[in-house]
Amino acid sequence: MTNWKERYQGKIISPEDAAALIQDNSIVHFGALPSDPWFLSRFVHGRSDSLQNVVVYGDLMRDMEDWDHVSLDNEQDRHIEYRTGYLTPGTRHVWKREHLHYTPGTVYTDHFRYSRDIPTPDIGFFHMTTPDAAGTCGFGIGLWDNKINLQKCGIVVAEVQEEMLRTPGDNFIDADAIDYFVIIPDGEVPRAPARREKPPLDFNAVDVAGALAASLVNDGDTLEIGVGVASNAVTPHLFSKKDLGYHSELTSPGIAQLYEAGVINGSNKSRDVGKVCVTLLPAQPEDLQIVAEHINDWEVYGVDYIHNPSVISSQKQMTAINTATMIDLTGQIVFDSVGREQITGPGGQFEFVAGSLYAPGGKSVHVMQSMDGENSKFVADLPPGARVGVPRYLADYVVSEYGIASLQGKSERQRARELISIAHPDQRPDLTKKARHLGIL
Numbered sequence: 001m002t003n004w005k006e007r008y009q010g011k012i013i014s015p016e017d018a019a020a021l022i023q024d025n026s027i028v029h030f031g032a033l034p035s036d037p038w039f040l041s042r043f044v045h046g047r048s049d050s051l052q053n054v055v056v057y058g059d060l061m062r063d064m065e066d067w068d069h070v071s072l073d074n075e076q077d078r079h080i081e082y083r084t085g086y087l088t089p090g091t092r093h094v095w096k097r098e099h100l101h102y103t104p105g106t107v108y109t110d111h112f113r114y115s116r117d118i119p120t121p122d123i124g125f126f127h128m129t130t131p132d133a134a135g136t137c138g139f140g141i142g143l144w145d146n147k148i149n150l151q152k153c154g155i156v157v158a159e160v161q162e163e164m165l166r167t168p169g170d171n172f173i174d175a176d177a178i179d180y181f182v183i184i185p186d187g188e189v190p191r192a193p194a195r196r197e198k199p200p201l202d203f204n205a206v207d208v209a210g211a212l213a214a215s216l217v218n219d220g221d222t223l224e225i226g227v228g229v230a231s232n233a234v235t236p237h238l239f240s241k242k243d244l245g246y247h248s249e250l251t252s253p254g255i256a257q258l259y260e261a262g263v264i265n266g267s268n269k270s271r272d273v274g275k276v277c278v279t280l281l282p283a284q285p286e287d288l289q290i291v292a293e294h295i296n297d298w299e300v301y302g303v304d305y306i307h308n309p310s311v312i313s314s315q316k317q318m319t320a321i322n323t324a325t326m327i328d329l330t331g332q333i334v335f336d337s338v339g340r341e342q343i344t345g346p347g348g349q350f351e352f353v354a355g356s357l358y359a360p361g362g363k364s365v366h367v368m369q370s371m372d373g374e375n376s377k378f379v380a381d382l383p384p385g386a387r388v389g390v391p392r393y394l395a396d397y398v399v400s401e402y403g404i405a406s407l408q409g410k411s412e413r414q415r416a417r418e419l420i421s422i423a424h425p426d427q428r429p430d431l432t433k434k435a436r437h438l439g440i441l
Contacts, residue, residue, distance in 0.1 A: 012182075063091075104346070126156065223246050279303055309358070318362040324398075339385050353390050403422040
């Protein structure tokens with residue numbers, strides 16, 4: 001068998017030469033995790049002082065910890081300006097210094113920018129598998145919008161690793177679509193980003209909230225479970241359920257075990273019957289082993305399918321389970337910011353909330369601990385600058401360790417009473433007083 005390096009030797013270049021492909025006034029795209037070009041990004045940033053008016057879009061960048069200077073949004077004197085639609089622990093500190101620009105958009109809508117408001121990228125950098133015998137390269141354990149955006153780039157550069165995992169589904173592309181390969185040297189690994197300091201969690205409270213949220217899941221439901229400790233706390237309480245399906249952006253911890261136990265079998269799904277459909281497989285080795293042993297039951301698709309509201313709403317009994325950072329007494333839900341501080345991004349939550357509510361027998365559930373440290377997650381009125389992720393008219397079930405609030409079809413007064421009833425008991429008198437002052441009660 002021909003070695004891939006021999007077959008594509010004319011395309012293999014050094015990281016320095018790859019970064020040199022960027023010219024002044026270029027638009028550059030970085031693939032999203034797990035296709036974030038964590039190795040090549042250092043070489044691109046190393047050219048900051050020699051480039052003029054370059055814009056880099058990277059919606060899930062792993063690490064900017066050592067990037068001590070990034071140009072501001074000023075076309076007259078900027079070198080490289082970075083833009084992102086989702087902040088990570090490794091990029092959040094740069095946004096705080098106003099050197100990384102946040103661009104609002106969900107993972108389903110982000111790639112539309114290149115077809116309307118912004119020219120297609122001159123060059124794209126992606127982290128990928130080496131070409132296989134069939135001449136295809138994979139995107140690793142997840143896809144998101146990487147395949148969509150790669151096909152829009154004028155020049156495509158892939159940094160590759162021999163040991164990178166290949167996964168099933170639609171997450172591969174013909175190697176002929178890649179113009180250059182950069183081989184990551186042995187021993188190079190991405191640095192684990194610093195974690196955001198969080199108030200200590202009351203895991204008992206989170207577990208109680210998870211159990212209550214699980215009580216809303218019916219046999220035969222198709223689930224989406226979003227990122228977050230509270231939403232993930234639902235999973236351990238689902239083993240008594242039957243014939244669940246899974247159609248989700250993420251493969252949350254415990255989902256592979258639910259599949260292995262036969263709880264998730266997809267037999268009641270309206271489409272992709274019998275399949276587990278995601279855009280990101282689990283990262284845990286033991287979970288990936290389960291996937292590998294049953295590879296034909298797991299399928300990886302891009303956001304144009306997984307997050308498409310028409311696809312989500314076509315699943316009967318679609319149940320979206322997500323978490324939030326704050327909710328006001330009218331039902332406005334905040335999940336990617338704390339006040340004016342942007343902490344993540346909308347991801348795919350909005351599409352799943354809306355799609356589940358439009359699905360036959362569907363529902364949306366937000367589960368969260370009632371307190372964030374000393375601060376209540378239930379507030380009478382949102383603080384200035386809070387970014388509403390789910391409008392009040394799409395709020396459905398809200399769950400805390402103190403109970404379940406059902407909001408659909410309720411007046412604002414009824415909503416306020418239900419939400420106050422599941423807030424922390426110490427916070428209820430103050431919430432009631434403020435609600436009366438605002439004229440809600």
